[in-house]
Amino acid sequence: MVNLPDFILKRLEKYVEDKQFSDLNEAIVTAVIHMVVHADRYGLNSIKKKVKWAIEEHNKAVKAYKESIRLNREALERYKKAGCKQYKWLSANDQRTCEECRKLHGKIFDIDDENAPLPPLHFGCRCTIVPVIDFKKSWR
Numbered sequence: 001m002v003n004l005p006d007f008i009l010k011r012l013e014k015y016v017e018d019k020q021f022s023d024l025n026e027a028i029v030t031a032v033i034h035m036v037v038h039a040d041r042y043g044l045n046s047i048k049k050k051v052k053w054a055i056e057e058h059n060k061a062v063k064a065y066k067e068s069i070r071l072n073r074e075a076l077e078r079y080k081k082a083g084c085k086q087y088k089w090l091s092a093n094d095q096r097t098c099e100e101c102r103k104l105h106g107k108i109f110d111i112d113d114e115n116a117p118l119p120p121l122h123f124g125c126r127c128t129i130v131p132v133i134d135f136k137k138s139w140r
């Protein structure tokens with residue numbers, strides 16, 4: 001039985017509890033847990049390396065998530081300032097797109113509606129918004 005440092009075990013527990021996983025992180029955690037379970041086969045050093053890598057990957061994903069929150073909020077503010085009244089939700093709509101994001105694809109929301117959803121909907125969400133421009137109105 002290999003004794004893993006406490007902080008690694010705590011981190012692993014948190015990974016498992018945290019429901020906001022992207023597919024990538026789930027794969028990483030699964031790999032790490034597999035190594036911990038078969039610790040005798042892998043050895044402590046390679047497990048430590050793998051956990052370190054997993055934590056780094058996780059941190060990268062967290063950073064990307066925060067960046068996405070910031071960018072979408074900024075976009076909304078820009079549309080508002082430009083006099084735009086509505087925005088349209090765009091999801092990637094590919095095989096990796098989840099049901100929740102797919103449902104929102106093409107939906108139009110009022111910019112002033114504080115309860116309207118704004119991407120990212122979850123960890124790893126790749127959705128974005130575009131302004132809805134009323135051409136008829138602006139040409140009149």
Ligand SMILES: [Zn+2]
Nearest residue numbers: 097098101125
């Ligand atoms: Zn989604």
Ligand SMILES: [Zn+2]
Nearest residue numbers: 101125126127
């Ligand atoms: Zn999404």
